[in-house]
Amino acid sequence: MNDSLLDTVRRYVETDADGQAQTPVPGLTTIRSTAPSGLVYAIPRPLVCLVLQGSKQVVMGTRIVSCRAGDSLLITADVPTVSQVTVASIAAPYLSLVLDLDPAVIADLAVEMPMEPDAGRVAVHAQPTDAEVADAALRLMRLLDRPAAVPVLHVQLVRELHYWLLVGRHGAAIRRLGGPDGHFRRVARAVAMLRTGFAQPLRVDRLAQAAGMSPSSFHHHFRGVTSLSPLQFQKQLRLIEARRLLRSEGLSASSAAFAVGYESVSQFTREYGRLFGLPPVQDTLTQRRAHR
Structure with a gap:
């Protein structure tokens, strides 16, 4: 170096x-x-x-x-x-x-x-x-x-x-x-849509259309590139943004859940804990204690 x-x-x-x-x-x-x-x-x-x-x-x-x-x-x-x-x-x-x-x-x-x-x-x-x-x-x-x-x-x-x-x-x-027209670039177009609209309801048909693929082919190639299904990808984007809102913006768990597109706070809490190992409130408190 x-x-x-x-x-x-x-x-x-x-x-x-x-x-x-x-x-x-x-x-x-x-x-x-x-x-x-x-x-x-x-x-x-x-x-x-x-x-x-x-x-x-x-x-x-x-x-x-x-x-x-x-x-x-x-x-x-x-x-x-x-x-x-x-x-x-x-x-x-x-x-x-x-x-x-x-x-x-x-x-x-x-x-x-x-x-x-x-x-x-x-x-x-x-x-x-x-x-x-x-x-x-x-x-x-x-x-x-x-x-x-x-x-x-x-x-x-x-x-x-x-x-x-x-x-x-x-x-x-x-x-x-x-690659101008490979599966990688096609999936990338759908990923870009998901990144900007992750809080909106998932429309796989629109994502597949943006990628220029049939829905079944899109599912296959999306998982091949990202290792996740479109729904799993959207869920992780939502949870990662929610964690940022909790830690950096000081939002409550319910406010963060609604901000990233969840309609159920209990579902948000379950999925947050599954990804990060702790429910939202406890995870935020642990992070604050670590930075005192």
């Missing part, structure tokens, strides 16, 4: 509180943690995470992926994950740089780059970060010191970073994101 990238990110986040922070470059965020974290439940968009200091662990189903400083974590599908920062301290915080992968940029680059797509279906990978990826990320971070240059130059630097990812260790797995 390029030590200058670590130094640059460290300086950039040194006055930030722990957590994730969006940079002025769209889709580029930093993550900082001064202590090992609790479990974080999410359905992230496709991304690459450059771990610069400390370590983290990501669980997808029964698959456990560990990442330490110098590794890149790649998530190529909207799959449910449980992540946890495992090594971090005040003296040496966990630091990482996260870039959302852009299928349009990948598709454009792939036209000029003959590569075979990844035949596997594993959506979470960890590999040592390629030197060219670290160098491109460093130049992108240095751009933040020149705010006037960001809107002019960031697009080409983000494109270059995608290029080095495509020709590097993660390339074959990333390439399928750019």
Whole structure:
């Protein structure tokens, strides 16, 4: 890993509180943690995470992926994950740089780059970060010191970073994101609809239509990409957002339940406890005690 990238990110986040922070470059965020974290439940968009200091662990189903400083974590599908920062301290915080992968940029680059797509279906990978990826990320971070240059130059630097990812260790797995009409991209259109409208009643026929598939084919390919049925996917989106509302916004359990689309508070409480291990009120109290 390029030590200058670590130094640059460290300086950039040194006055930030722990957590994730969006940079002025769209889709580029930093993550900082001064202590090992609790479990974080999410359905992230496709991304690459450059771990610069400390370590983290990501669980997808029964698959456990560990990442330490110098590794890149790649998530190529909207799959449910449980992540946890495992090594971090005040003296040496966990630091990482996260870039959302852009299928349009990948598709454009792939036209000029003959590569075979990844035949596997594993959506979470960890590999040592390629030197060219670290160098491109460093130049992108240095751009933040020149705010006037960001809107002019960031697009080409983000494109270059995608290029080095495509020709590097993660390339074959990333390439399928750019397929113009494959099942992956079709399902992605339905996922985008679910993400924006998860609080609304589920209309599988509309999702299948957006994906250009029959309902039965859509169910099959949706589960193949995300590991969940559309209903399970919507339920996890609702519960993850409800947990955020409880913890960050201070909503009551009933208010959070209705805000994310539940009509029954008792059903919400059961499903929340099934996913997170504790009912809403107890889970929130436990989180507050841990941060006192």
